[in-house]
Amino acid sequence: MALYTTDYLIVGAGATGLAFADTLLQESDAHITLVDMHGQPGGHWNDAYPFVALHQPSAFYGVNSLELGTGRKDTVGHNTGMYELASGAEVRGYFHQVMHQKLLPSGRVRYLPMSRYEGMDDGTARVSSLLSGAGSTITVRRKLVDARHFSPGVPATTKPKFSVAEGVRLVTPTQLTQLWQDNSERPARFCILGAGKTAMDVGVWLLECGVPQEAISWVMPRDSWVVNRLTTQPGAEFFNHSIGGQVAQMTALAEATSVSDLFARLEASGQMLRIDTQHTPRMFHYATLSEGEVQLLRQIKNVIRKGRVLAIEPGALVLEQGHEAMDENTLYINCTASAVEPRDIEPIFQPGKILPQLVRAPLVTFSSAVCAYVEAHYEDDATKNALCTPVPFPRNVGGYIQSTLVSLSNQMRWSQDKPLRNWMRESRLDGFGKMTASIDPDDLEKTAMLGELRQQAMAAVGNVKRLMAGSAA
Numbered sequence: 152m153a154l155y156t157t158d159y160l161i162v163g164a165g166a167t168g169l170a171f172a173d174t175l176l177q178e179s180d181a182h183i184t185l186v187d188m189h190g191q192p193g194g195h196w197n198d199a200y201p202f203v204a205l206h207q208p209s210a211f212y213g214v215n216s217l218e219l220g221t222g223r224k225d226t227v228g229h230n231t232g233m234y235e236l237a238s239g240a241e242v243r244g245y246f247h248q249v250m251h252q253k254l255l256p257s258g259r260v261r262y263l264p265m266s267r268y269e270g271m272d273d274g275t276a277r278v279s280s281l282l283s284g285a286g287s288t289i290t291v292r293r294k295l296v297d298a299r300h301f302s303p304g305v306p307a308t309t310k311p312k313f314s315v316a317e318g319v320r321l322v323t324p325t326q327l328t329q330l331w332q333d334n335s336e337r338p339a340r341f342c343i344l345g346a347g348k349t350a351m352d353v354g355v356w357l358l359e360c361g362v363p364q365e366a367i368s369w370v371m372p373r374d375s376w377v378v379n380r381l382t383t384q385p386g387a388e389f390f391n392h393s394i395g396g397q398v399a400q401m402t403a404l405a406e407a408t409s410v411s412d413l414f415a416r417l418e419a420s421g422q423m424l425r426i427d428t429q430h431t432p433r434m435f436h437y438a439t440l441s442e443g444e445v446q447l448l449r450q451i452k453n454v455i456r457k458g459r460v461l462a463i464e465p466g467a468l469v470l471e472q473g474h475e476a477m478d479e480n481t482l483y484i485n486c487t488a489s490a491v492e493p494r495d496i497e498p499i500f501q502p503g504k505i506l507p508q509l510v511r512a513p514l515v516t517f518s519s520a521v522c523a524y525v526e527a528h529y530e531d532d533a534t535k536n537a538l539c540t541p542v543p544f545p546r547n548v549g550g551y552i553q554s555t556l557v558s559l560s561n562q563m564r565w566s567q568d569k570p571l572r573n574w575m576r577e578s579r580l581d582g583f584g585k586m587t588a589s590i591d592p593d594d595l596e597k598t599a600m601l602g603e604l605r606q607q608a609m610a611a612v613g614n615v616k617r618l619m620a621g622s623a624a
């Protein structure tokens with residue numbers, strides 16, 4: 152049995168664990184051990200479908216010490232004119248670089264891939280190799296960092312929750328791209344199951360591959376609001392969309408009289424989009440699309456709104472609110488894995504343990520890096536937790552308000568802490584931080600916009616509690 156000693160044992164070498172490790176390494180002299188069941192760093196990105204990409208610009212995803220991408224703008228496709236979005240392959244390559252060019256060469260990081268964390272007693276963790284079965288014990292001098300809290304479910308590794316009759320063809324998005332290996336008859340129809348970002352990606356992919364919209368059905372249990380990607384652009388040339396967008400968002404939060412009024416205002420100001428303007432979305436999970444993708448998805452007219460799938464039978468779908476007759480030669484694409492399975496919020500800093508969670512929604516890696524910075528520079532858990540209140544991930548449209556309120560409250564606390572504020576300003580993971588910090592004080596238009604942002608943010612905090620009291624769960 153191998154015996155190791157480390158300061159911090161990080162369980163999970165996905166984006167959360169790597170962003171934490173990277174900042175902790177930069178900000179302390181600690182030794183870190185990362186343990187992960189996957190064979191490569193990057194977590195769920197190793198299991199993602201081939202046409203997956205980031206929702207957000209690469210410019211502020213990943214770890215703090217290494218740029219992702221080259222800061223170029225796309226010149227083709229639906230993201231044209233906006234900052235590049237790394238593909239899944241690029242994200243995997245990037246995390247490989249993080250591990251092999253940043254973390255391991257420091258000499259202060261040990262990485263145990265293909266290994267399962269089994270638990271910890273009295274400061275000693277048990278880890279077993281998935282390949283040899285050999286066990287290791289790891290004495291943890293400082294803390295366990297459980298970087299699994301935000302781990303998303305993805306189609307390739309999640310079993311469907313509905314029954315599938317013999318002979319029905321159900322595939323994952325990955326298997327959809329492998330149809331060339333399948334000698335069965337070409338499907339007459341394609342049916343997308345699920346309404347989240349994966350389902351949206353599959354819709355765009357099918358249409359771009361030339362599948363006629365008439366051949367596509369889409370089971371959409373709930374419609375979703377989506378963030379307009381134009382409002383997430385980090386470059387100064389997008390100032391009016393990004394910071395102007397934040398002003399519009401805060402103004403909407405400050406003035407809305409109800410949740411539905413809030414989303415109507417956000418849509419009117421171009422912050423939020425929806426695929427079908429005839430249906431009121433009940434879901435908001437920070438899925439982010441370009442207006443071009445939304446236009447494309449609007450081509451799909453055969454949308455089945457009868458709740459979730461309970462079973463697929465030959466020639467029929469059984470749904471929560473009734474049956475739907477289907478062509479027997481339909482290929483079903485399962486996009487029902489929930490990337491954001493509801494999880495209870497816990498304090499981030501606990502005795503002997505850190506549970507990185509969102510401290511600014513929806514930025515997973517920024518949040519994890521902030522937690523690591525706070526761990527490295529502040530003394531006691533009470534102080535650390537006061538700086539890092541976990542942001543609940545929205546489960547519905549009402550949840551957006553609470554997520555925004557907690558994100559704003561954290562931001563206000565950070566702005567009063569000079570070292571933290573300065574670190575954030577320099578952090579590549581803080582999407583708009585550098586843009587706002589670099590504004591010329593003589594640029595009256597932009598400084599006025601920043602002033603308005605602060606003013607509207609204060610007003611938003613005042614109104615949000617009233618909105619929360621009135622929002623349905």
Ligand SMILES: Cc1cc2nc3c(=O)[nH]c(=O)nc-3n(C[C@H](O)[C@H](O)[C@H](O)COP(=O)(O)OP(=O)(O)OC[C@H]3O[C@@H](n4cnc5c(N)ncnc54)[C@H](O)[C@@H]3O)c2cc1C
Pocket residue numbers: 162163164165166167168186187188189193194195196199203204205206207212266267268269298299300301302303304305490513514515516
């Ligand atoms: C398709 C998709 C696109 C996304 N795009 C964005 C985006 O653009 N921007 C953004 O901010 N977020 C995005 N997200 C959100 C996403 O949650 C994060 O970006 C991030 O990749 C999640 O990483 P994680 O480390 O929290 O989880 P994971 O990637 O799931 O990593 C957790 C790791 O823990 C390991 N593990 C679990 N249990 C054990 C155990 N017992 N022992 C050892 N190891 C264990 C697993 O093997 C896994 O590697 C996206 C999510 C999806 C699904």
